[in-house]
Amino acid sequence: MTLRHSLTSAAAILAAALALPALPAHADEAKTGVLALFIAQDRAVAQVGYRLAIANADLCPRQRFLPGFTVTSPVQYALDYRPDFTALTRLDKGFAIAAIAADSPAARAGLRQGDRLIAIDRAPPPAADGKEADYAPIETANALIDTAMSDGVLNLAVERDGARLDITISPARGCDLTWQVIGGEGWNASTDGRLVTLRSGIVAGTADDAELAVVMGHELAHNLYADPIARGDVAGGIERRADVVGLYLMARAGYDPQAGPRFWRRFGARHPIHALGSLGHASPKQRGTLLDDTARDIARRRSAHGELWPDSYARPGAADQTLRP
Ligand SMILES: [Zn+2]
Numbered sequence: 423m424t425l426r427h428s429l430t431s432a433a434a435i436l437a438a439a440l441a442l443p444a445l446p447a448h449a450d451e452a453k454t455g456v457l458a459l460f461i462a463q464d465r466a467v468a469q470v471g472y473r474l475a476i477a478n479a480d481l482c483p484r485q486r487f488l489p490g491f492t493v494t495s496p497v498q499y500a501l502d503y504r505p506d507f508t509a510l511t512r513l514d515k516g517f518a519i520a521a522i523a524a525d526s527p528a529a530r531a532g533l534r535q536g537d538r539l540i541a542i543d544r545a546p547p548p549a550a551d552g553k554e555a556d557y558a559p560i561e562t563a564n565a566l567i568d569t570a571m572s573d574g575v576l577n578l579a580v581e582r583d584g585a586r587l588d589i590t591i592s593p594a595r596g597c598d599l600t601w602q603v604i605g606g607e608g609w610n611a612s613t614d615g616r617l618v619t620l621r622s623g624i625v626a627g628t629a630d631d632a633e634l635a636v637v638m639g640h641e642l643a644h645n646l647y648a649d650p651i652a653r654g655d656v657a658g659g660i661e662r663r664a665d666v667v668g669l670y671l672m673a674r675a676g677y678d679p680q681a682g683p684r685f686w687r688r689f690g691a692r693h694p695i696h697a698l699g700s701l702g703h704a705s706p707k708q709r710g711t712l713l714d715d716t717a718r719d720i721a722r723r724r725s726a727h728g729e730l731w732p733d734s735y736a737r738p739g740a741a742d743q744t745l746r747p
Contacts, residue, residue, distance in 0.1 A: 454506040457499070460603065461510060463625045465521040465535075467601050468492045470635045470675075472523035474642055475596035477675035481646055481738055482597035487571040489593045490526020491533055493517045497550040497559050512536065517547050517563055519580070531591045537580035539563070543570035544577065599645060601638070609689060613641045615648060627689065632672070632681035636713075639668035639675075646671075646738040661703050662712065666732055669716045674730050679720045682713035 472490050479485055495517045496504045508514045517539040522528050539547050545566065550559035570576050576591040600617050607623035618641045628634040643664040665682075673679045690696065690706030704712070716732070723730055731737060 453503055454510065457503060457506050458510055459626070460605075460622065461494075461520070463603050463622060464492065464494075466631060466634055467603055467620065467625065467638070468521035469523050470631050470638050471599070471601040472526055472596070473675040473677075474635065474638055474671060475599060476526075476594055478642065478646075478671050479596045481671075482599070483646070483648070483738070484598035485595050486568070486598040487574065487593035488526075488596040489528050489567065489571060489576055489591050490523040491528035492520045493539060493560060493563050493567075494520035495550045495559055495563075497552055497556050500555040501553055503555075513538070516550060517559075527591045527593050531589050532587075533578070533580065533589050533591070534582065537582050537587070539578065540581055540586065541579035542566045542576075544579075597642070597645075599642070609693065611637055611641050613644050615645060618642070618645070627692070628685060629688070630681070632677040633685040635672035635675060635677040636669065636682045636685045639670075639672035640664045641668070642671050643667040658704055663735055665709055665712055666716050667735055669713055670720060670730055670732055673720045673724075679713070679717035682717055683710040686710040686713060 468491075472488060475482075475488055494511070494513070496507045496513060496515065499507050504514075511518065513536075519528075519533055519535055519537045519539065522533055522535050541547070542563070543566075548559050548562040548566065550563075552559070567576065571591075571593045574592065576593055578589045578591065580587050580589060598616070601620065602617060603620050603622055603625060606621045608621045609624040609627050611618065611620045611624055613619070618638070620637065620641075624637055625634060628637060641664075644660075646667070647660075647663065649660050649664070669679050669682045672681075686706045686709040690710065693706070696703075696706055703709075719732065720730060722728075
C-alpha cells in the first residue's frame with residue numbers, strides 16, 4: 423500500500439472529509455484538511471489491504487511476506503505541504519511508521535504508528551531529503567524492508583519518545599499486491615496485476631472499512647483471474663465475476679457482506695449519471711441487487727459451515743503455493 427496523492431482536487435476531497443478530527447489552528451486549513459484526509463485514507467487502505475491479502479493468500483498467484491505496517495516521510499509531499507505534514511504527524515524528516523494493521527505481525531511485535539525508523543536489519547533507511555515531492559525514497563525503503571524480510575524475520579530499530587527500541591517482526595504470508603491511493607474525486611479504481619490504484623474520491627465515498635473492502639475486494643478479484651486491463655467487456659461477465667468473487671473475498675477477510683449492496687446503492691444515489699450502467703458495468707441498482715443475492719449466499723454458506731466460495735465461479739489457480747526465501 424502506498425500513497426501518491428497529487429493534491430489536485432482539494433475542494434472536492436475536502437467536501438467528503440467533514441468527519442475529520444479538529445486540526446491545528448495555525449496551519450493552512452485547506453492543505454491540512456487534505457493531508458489529514460489522505461493520511462486517514464492511507465491508514466484505512468493499509469488495514470483493509472492487509473486483511474484481504476492475508477485471508478486470501480491461498481488464492482493469489484503470487485505471495486510474499488507482509489509485515490502489516492506502512493512507512494511515510496515528508497519527502498513524498500511538495501515543500502509547501504511539509505509544515506502541515508509535520509504538524510499532523512510530528513515527523514519533520516526521515517521515515518516513520520504510517521499505519522499498523524490490526525492483529526498483524528507488526529502489531530504483535532509492539533510497533534506503533536508514529537515510531538521513527540532508525541534501521542532496517544541494522545542498515546540505516548535511505549536518504550529522504552529532496553526538495554521536490556518524491557515517492558522514490560518510500561519505494562526504496564519498502565524494497566529494503568522486502569529484502570530484509572525475505573528470510574522470514576525483520577529486525578527494525580525505531581525511536582519512540584526519545585528512546586531506541588529494537589523490534590523483531592515475523593512477517594505473515596499474503597498476496598503479492600501493492601495498493602495505492604492517488605488524488606482525484608472520481609469514484610474509480612483499477613489494477614494492472616500487481617498494483618491496485620484507488621482514487622481518493624472512491625475511498626472517501628465508502629462509509630466504513632467494510633465498504634472499502636467491497637471496492638478493494640472487487641479489484642483483488644480482477645487480480646486473481648488476471649483479467650485483462652483493457653477489459654472491453656461489453657457482456658459484463660468479467661465485472662460481474664469481480665463483484666461476486668470480490669464480495670466473497672471481503673467476507674473471507676471477516677467483513678460484513680451487507681456492505682456490498684449498501685455501497686452500490688449510495689453510489690447510485692450520488693451518481694445518477696451512472697443509472698444506466700456503462701461499458702461492461704451493470705447499473706449501480708443492478709449491482710446492488712446482485713450483491714444482495716451474493717450476501718445471502720455467503721450467509722447461507724456460513725451458517726452451513728461451508729467453504730466461502732461461490733458455486734458459479736471456479737477458484738483461480740494458485741500457481742505457486744510456496745514462498746521461498
Ligand atoms: Zn472492475
